[in-house]
Amino acid sequence: MDRLLRAGTAADAEISLLVKEEGVDAVLDALVDEVLYRASVPANPEPVHIALDVTHDAEARRVVFRCVGGERIVRAEGEAPVEICRELGMTLTHLVRRIYGRPDQRRTGDFSDVFLPARPDDLSRLPGLVVATSLASGALMNGLTIPRDDLGALCSSSGSDKWASFHWYTGHYEREFAPYRDEPVRILEIGIGGFDGDLGGGSLRMWKRYFHRGQIFGLDLFDKSALNEPRLTALVCDQSDPAALAALAREHGPFDIVIDDGSHENQHVRISFDALFPFVRPGGLYVIEDMQTAYIPRMGGTEGPSAGPDTSIGLIKRLVDDLHYHEHSPAVAPTVTQRDVVGVRAYRNIAFVEKGTNGEVGIPPWMDDAAWAALGAHTPTE
Template sequence: MTTENLAERLTLYGTAPDTEIAALVKETGLERVVAALVDEVLFRCDDPVNTTPVDIALEVGHGEETHRTVLRMSRGEPIRVIGGDDPSVVIRRHLQFALTDLVRRLYGPLHAQHSGDFTDVFLPDRPDDLSRLRDILDSTHQAGGTLLSGCTAQAPGLGALSVRYGSDKWASFHWYTQHYENHFAKYRDRPVRILEIGIGGYADDLGGPSLKMWKRYFHRGMVFGLDLFDKSALDQSRLRALTGDQGDPTALRELAAEHGPFDIVIDDGSHENEHVRVSFDALFPYVRPGGLYVIEDLQTSYWPRFGGTSGPVTAPDTSVGLLKRLLDDIHYAEFDPKPDEPRTITQSEVIGVHTYHNIAFVEKGVNGETSIPAWMDDEAWKALGAITPEEGREEAQSR
């Protein structure tokens, strides 16, 4: 089993019984499972604030077996795994978890209670220099809090995560995360698959801030990013950077067939109006029913250099023109006269279009509502006690 497959399977075990977790450990081995969990913990941890280095031994037990990982924490440095206890480090702490408890802490429901499911060995050795006791106690407490911040499914809101990881979706050129919070909340506890077109950073920088934001927000999610440039150095547990051209529909369909279907697709790519349309047509079939397709930066519909239309009314081949077409598709059953050809996928499966300043959310489902029966003529309406539109206009004019 690959590391990527193990990470994906673990996202499903947050609500699994102990027997299924035990079967996974038997199949994979405790060391590999713990390594995947530690990798997830380190990604979620807050930045260390302790000024004096602290080594924490994280011990994870399963049955009669225990695996131990020693982590070094110090302000201004990334948390790192070290080989073992270092006698030169004065401050050491041990935290012990049962494997099943740690799995549920990471991948279980957001609001589950987890008090009392770990053992803490605080300062196992008496410090030689008691004049440093206050600093030692403070640093130990802070480092323990940092580690526990990573042992939870809870996360800040998207606004705070956007700032933390450097995404431009909040408090920059855009104010998108408030709308993302509104539409994404119902997916947050699910093992979702997300594809974002456009990783950022252009050719000279890896980018990836939004991908990390999605990974932290969706604690059970698998996150994929697509970029024209190779950003595979960003790859980590639950996050994969793919290389491809969003203007190539064949490549998009092949990508989606391999890594989809997706619960959420976000287009934050080139913002070229043609690319937006090509990507939507290629990828919308690979969005699961109940999922969302998001289009960012609709302003380029009005910018000719991106293939947009200057002036107050956009052309049909722009991003906004696409959304207008989808609104017509939702109302396919109301067309008069009724079309003879079969419904298109968007006429059958688009059930909502929510548009805000420069961002839109397209809902996928079953657009199965029918129209008023064709035989409901004026005579039938009168039989129900209604008046015809013409009679209504005449009555209004007489008042």
């Protein structure tokens, strides 16, 4: 799957090599699964079958989709139906790009389209057939298009609580995640949610739709592997166990983004950050949600207007100091966070920590009060 996700922006030769090694059917099946996942529920009043004809070199395949109003589109099994209402055609290379490419990629002449390829025997059916085929086609084409829904809408439709609940996070997420949206990212979210028999997974489904080339991993204390599907994997781990977290990250990482939406116990937040931040790729983000628990004693927080050093907000305060270690401890070997944190952006109850190389040159370490005074004496002022 990693290789297929990256193929969307690769050269034609790389896609051809992937198809040669994996086979036309395996690649096509994976792409069709994604199309069915993205496609919206159609509203056509009568069933419609749409054919997708895919070619690769001398090989050709036909996939038939059954579109019934009010139901998810499915791949028709068995023999092809007698009546095909629409025929779409494209190369397998173009299908890869259409599914896992970027929105700004040029795709000129990448598919053929025949609307109602056969004349109906009963022309009185024609008006209804045109309407039904158009409605079904629109729903299917949503599956053949890179999704651009905003996070607020995806949050509501996926059952996540990151918007319009106790939290208003999606605006911050859209701002911070925009540079990653069209990349083949690996996302790990701590905490899958769910209770009273509900498996949860609303946020994981939201991320899968938002990051159309992303691999999404969720971490929970309980086995929620029933949620597993292409590009979405539920893992079992205790976020208070640093060794287990590191083992999980070695197996499934490194990650471009890690999101802590777990227990919100302040100790667990710090343990998870220390264990997983080393497994965030340079240029990636580590996100901490629900930092209001820094002020709740029963969650390991502190009372009063200033959160203590062992809280999640205390961690963010320390990272701001680490970001400026050149200014206060230039002669000491830097810690992991002093060396690798290049940005700390905090909003209400949520913070984003950016990883990179903290190598900007600061003021010379020998600059003392006398040096500053000398500098100031010869510095022009307005």
